[in-house]
Amino acid sequence: MERRVIIIILDSLGVGYMEDAKYYHPQDVGANTFKHIIDKVPSIKIPTFQRLGINKILHHPNLNNVHNIASFGVLRLMHHGADSFEGHNEIMGTKPKKAYLAPFIKNMDQVKVALEQAGYTVTIPNPDLPYLLVNNIVIVADNIETDYGQIYNVSAPLDYISFEEVLKVGKCVRDNVKVNRVIALGGENVTAEQLQNSVERRKDGLVGVNSPKSKVYNQGYQVRHLGFGISPEYQLPTLATTSGLEVSLVGKMQDVIYCKKANKFPGVDTEQVMKDILHEMNSLNHGVIAATVQETDLAGHAQNPERYADRIEVVDRYLSDILQNMREEDLLMLSADHGNDPTIGHSQHTREKTYLLVYNKRFSPVRIGERTTLSDIAATAANYLGLNKTENGTSFLPLLQGM
Numbered sequence: 526m527e528r529r530v531i532i533i534i535l536d537s538l539g540v541g542y543m544e545d546a547k548y549y550h551p552q553d554v555g556a557n558t559f560k561h562i563i564d565k566v567p568s569i570k571i572p573t574f575q576r577l578g579i580n581k582i583l584h585h586p587n588l589n590n591v592h593n594i595a596s597f598g599v600l601r602l603m604h605h606g607a608d609s610f611e612g613h614n615e616i617m618g619t620k621p622k623k624a625y626l627a628p629f630i631k632n633m634d635q636v637k638v639a640l641e642q643a644g645y646t647v648t649i650p651n652p653d654l655p656y657l658l659v660n661n662i663v664i665v666a667d668n669i670e671t672d673y674g675q676i677y678n679v680s681a682p683l684d685y686i687s688f689e690e691v692l693k694v695g696k697c698v699r700d701n702v703k704v705n706r707v708i709a710l711g712g713e714n715v716t717a718e719q720l721q722n723s724v725e726r727r728k729d730g731l732v733g734v735n736s737p738k739s740k741v742y743n744q745g746y747q748v749r750h751l752g753f754g755i756s757p758e759y760q761l762p763t764l765a766t767t768s769g770l771e772v773s774l775v776g777k778m779q780d781v782i783y784c785k786k787a788n789k790f791p792g793v794d795t796e797q798v799m800k801d802i803l804h805e806m807n808s809l810n811h812g813v814i815a816a817t818v819q820e821t822d823l824a825g826h827a828q829n830p831e832r833y834a835d836r837i838e839v840v841d842r843y844l845s846d847i848l849q850n851m852r853e854e855d856l857l858m859l860s861a862d863h864g865n866d867p868t869i870g871h872s873q874h875t876r877e878k879t880y881l882l883v884y885n886k887r888f889s890p891v892r893i894g895e896r897t898t899l900s901d902i903a904a905t906a907a908n909y910l911g912l913n914k915t916e917n918g919t920s921f922l923p924l925l926q927g928m
Contacts, residue, residue, distance in 0.1 A: 526854060527810050527811040527854065528811060528854045528855070528856070528909060528910055529806075529809065529810070529811065529812060529813070529814065529852070529854065529855045529856070530812075530813050530814070530855075530856045530858065530906040530909060530910060531802070531806070531813075531814045531815075531847070531851075531855060531856070531857045531858070532616070532813070532814070532815040532816070532858050532860075532902060532906065533802065533816050533817075533818070533840075533844075533847075533857070533858070533859050533860075534613070534616065534778065534815075534816070534817045534818070534859075534860055534861060534862055535817075535818045535821050535837070535840060535859070535860075535861050536609060536777060536817055536818060536819050536821050536822035536861065536862060536865075537558060537609075537821055537822040537825045537861060537862065537863060537864055537865030537874060538558055538559055538821055538837070538861040538864070538879070538880070539556065539557070539558040539559065539861055539863055539864020539865070539866070539875060539877025539878060539879055540557060540558070540559050540560070540582055540583065540599065540861075540864075540877060540878055540879060540880045541556070541557045541560070541599075541877055541878050542554055542555060542556040542557065542864070542875065542876060542877050542878075543601060543602060543876050543877060543878055545876070546875075546876045546877075549605070549606065549876060550606065550607065550875070550876040552869070552870070552871055553607070553864070553866075553869065553875040553876045553877070555869065556864050556866040556869045556875035556876075556877055557864075557866065557877070558825065558833075558864040558865060558866040558867070558875065558877060559579075559583055559880065560583055560585055561830070561866055561867070561868040561869075562830045562833050562834050562837070562867070563583070563585050563587050563588070563834075564868075565830035565831070565834075565867075565868060566830055566831055566833075566834035567587050569587075569834045569837065569838060570838055570841070571588075571837060571838060571841040572841065572845075573841045573842075573844040573845045573848065574837075574841050574844070574882075575588055575589055575591055576591060576593070576594055577593060577594060577595040577597075577844075577859070577882045577884060578593025578594065578595045578596075578597045578882060578890065579597075579880065579882065581593055581597045581892075582597055582598075582599060582880045582881075583880075593890050594884060594890060595857075595882045595883055595884040595890055596882070596883040596884070596888065596890045596891045596892070596893050596924070596925055597880070597881060597882055597883075597890070597892065597893060598881040598883075598892065598893030598894050598895065598896060598921075599878045599879070599880060599881060599894075599895045599896070600860060600878060600879045600880075600881050600895075600896045600898070600899050600901065600902070601878055601895065601896065601897055601898065601899075602615070602863060602876065602877075602878070602879075602898075602899060603615055603620070603621050603897065603898040603899065603900065603917070604621035604899075605621065605623065605672075606671075606672035606675065606874070606876060607671075607672065607863035607864065607865075607873075607874035607875055607876040607877070608671055608672055608675060608676070608705075608706075608863065608874065609671070609777070609781065609822065609862055609863070609874070610676075610705070610706050610708075610750050610752060610781050611705065611706075612861075612862030612863050612899060613777075613778065613781045613782055613817065613862055614752065614755055614760070614781070614782065615862075615898060615899040615900050615917070616860070616862060616899045616900065616902050616903060617760040617761050617762060617782055617815075617900075617903050617915070618759060618760045618761050618764075618900050618903035618904065618907070618915025618916050618917055618918055619755055619756065619759070619760060619900070619915075619916055619917060620900070620916050620917035621917075622705070622753070622754040625703040625704055625705070625753075626673065626674035626675060626704070627674045627702075627704060628667055628673070628674050628730060628731055628732075629655075629656070629665070629666055629667045629677050629731075629732070629733070630655050630732070632677075632701070632702050632704075633649075633655060633656075633657060635701055636657065636665060636697075636698055636701050636702065637649075637657055639697055639698075639700070639701040640657070640659060640665075640694070640697055640698075643697050645659050645660055645694070645697075646659070646660050646661070647659055648661075650721065651724075654724050654725075654726060654732050655732055656724055656732055656733065658721070659694055660686075661717065662681060662682065662685055662686050662717050663679060663680065663681045663686065663691060663694050664678075664679070664680045664681070664720050664721065664724065664734055665677065665678070665679050665694070665698055666678060666680075666724065666732055666733035666734060667727075667731040667732055667733035668706075668708060668731075668733055669725060669727045669731050669732070669733040669734070669735065670736060670826055670872075670873065671873065671874060672873070672874065673729055673731060674704065674731075675704055675705050675706065676704060676705070676706045676707070676708060677698060677702065677704060677706075677707050677708070678707075678708050678710060678733055678734060678736070679691060679694050679695040679698055679707065679708065679709045679710070680710055680711065680720055680734045680736070680739070680741060681694075681709075681710070681711040681720075682711065682712070682713075682715040682716050682717050682719070682720060682741075683711040683712060683713045683715075683745055683747065684713050684714065684715070684716075685716075685717060686711070688709075688711055688747045688749075691709050691710075691711050691747075692709045692749055694709065695707055695708070695709030695749065695751055696709075696751065699751040699753075703753065704753065705752065705753045705754070706750055706751065706752055706753065707750075707751040708748060708749070708750050708751070709748065709749045709751065710736070710741065710746070710747065710748040710749075711741065711745075711746070711747055711748075712739075712740065712741035712742060712743060712744055712745055712746045712747075713744045713745030713746075714740070714743065714744045714745070715739060715740055715741050715743075715744075719739055719740065720734055720739050720741070722739075723735045723736075723738045723739035725738075737823065737826065737827065742793060742823070746793065747791075748780050749780070750780060750781045755783070756916060757782075757783045757784060759915055759916035760782070760784070760903065760915060760916070761813060761815075761903040761906050761907055761912075761915055762774065762782060762784035762787055762813060762815065763784050763785075763786075764907055764912045764913055764915065765812050765813050765907075765910065765912060766784060766785075766786040766787060766812075768910075768911075768912055768913075770811055770812035770813065770910065770912075771788070771809045771810065771811060771812035771813075772784055772786065772787040772788065772812050772813045772814075772815070773787065773788040773789075773790065773805040773809055773812075773813070773814045773815070774787045774788070774789050774790070774815055774816075775790045775792070775798055775801045775802055775805065775814065775815065775816035775817070776790070776791070776792050776793070776798040776801070776816050776817045776818060776819055777793070777817035777818075777819040778815050778816055778817040779791055781817075782815070788805070788809075790805075793819050793820060793823075794820070795818050795819075795820045795821075795836050795839045795840060796839055796843075798816055798817070798818055798819075799818075799839065799840060799843035799847075800843070801816070802814060802816050802843070802847065803843065803846055803847065803850060806847065806850050806851075807850070812910070813906065813910070817862075818836065818840055820832075820836045821833055821836045821837065821865075822865055822874075824836055824867065825864075825865025825866065825867050825872075825874075826865065826872050826873075827867070827872070828867045828868075828872050829867055830867045830868060833867055844859075848884070851884075851886060852886075853886050853887060854885075855885065855886075856883070856884075856885045856905075856906070856909050857882075857883065857884045857885070858881070858882070858883050858902055858905070858906070859880070859881070859882040859883075860879045860880060860881050860882070860899070860902060861879040861880065862879065862899065863875065863876065863877055863879070864876070864877030864879075878895075879899065881893060881896070881902075883905075883921075883925060885925065888925045888926065888927075889927070891924055891925065891927070893921050893924055893925075896919075896921065897919075898917060898918055898919075899918075900915060900916075900917035900918030901918045901919055901920070901921055902918070903915045903917075903918055904917070904918030904919055904920045905918075905920045905921050905922050905925075907920070908920035908922045909922055
């Protein structure tokens with residue numbers, strides 16, 4: 526029997542701060558991304574989300590309490606903080622590891638030595654804003670868009686250096702630090718001077734490139750996330766391809782999840798991501814389609830609820846087409862990886878629970894409840910497809926089947 530699982534993640538669309546935020550992220554107490562977007566943009570139109578049952582989770586007075594066709598619940602984050610890479614790998618079945626935290630300045634000297642030993646010319650152009658400049662082109666510094674001390678960025682202008690060379694620099698950095706992620710990234714129509722002029726110091730002391738300000742995302746964007754302690758062979762996509770199933774990773778999903786045999790469809794534009802999902806639904810017969818809408822997260826970083834609402838509306842319009850194109854044996858799961866409340870008073874991710882909507886034409890809608898990890902998505906998908914178990918997570922398929 527041919528079955529498909531379709532997973533759509535709206536990056537950063539959280540539904541309420543986690544209780545432990547008071548200890549780990551006190552600045553996130555009170556965050557509720559989805560609810561506060563609707564508060565700020567009461568004219569938002571999301572009829573398909575409402576039909577699926579989002580208001581069973583949000584309980585927002587501006588939304589109609591229509592009969593829901595999907596099962597619904599809430600997922601807690603198991604990973605530390607609120608991180609897209611950690612969140613996505615948790616979604617795909619990885620058990621989060623305890624992160625080593627350190628600002629780049631703590632590791633800068635040893636990274637500089639390692640890069641020089643690898644044959645690179647490395648300077649520190651501005652001691653007041655300490656970062657490394659490699660071969661006068663590539664910047665190695667903190668990631669200032671996420672949690673303190675978890676991620677280092679290797680940023681480059683791709684009109685002047687190939688992405689393969691940027692990745693070599695990134696791998697050298699990765700080999701010499703223990704933080705949970707090093708991101709090698711670059712874009713076209715950007716100069717080395719633009720990147721250097723976009724270096725900023727965050728309030729907490731981190732120093733790095735303000736990537737949206739540098740316009741590195743705007744044209745020819747390429748990225749590779751180099752994780753620490755991630756085992757793809759126990760994640761849903763690799764389990765599926767190992768068993769001979771097809772896998773398509775769309776949008777940011779293919780940036781942050783490694784699966785050697787997967788079909789990959791890069792893209793940031795929300796409409797293109799949704800079109801790619803529909804395209805794969807017309808061509809993939811048995812396996813997994815997993816996609817991430819990234820522009821919601823970018824709107825959160827920009828603290829722009831209007832833009833956030835607009836991107837959710839685009840997703841909602843395409844969701845109607847996705848529902849119409851679903852087969853009897855398709856299982857659709859919608860969720861997020863954390864929050865990014867544009868009203869909370871800062872521009873970083875917020876430690877929030879995520880919504881869970883699950884639809885299959887044959888299943889009656891049920892209350893799934895509150896789950897302990899995002900990995901339950903992958904565990905359920907693996908169970909539904911008859912695959913080996915993922916490293917982390919517990920399947921809620923018996924609930925959906927009324928067992």
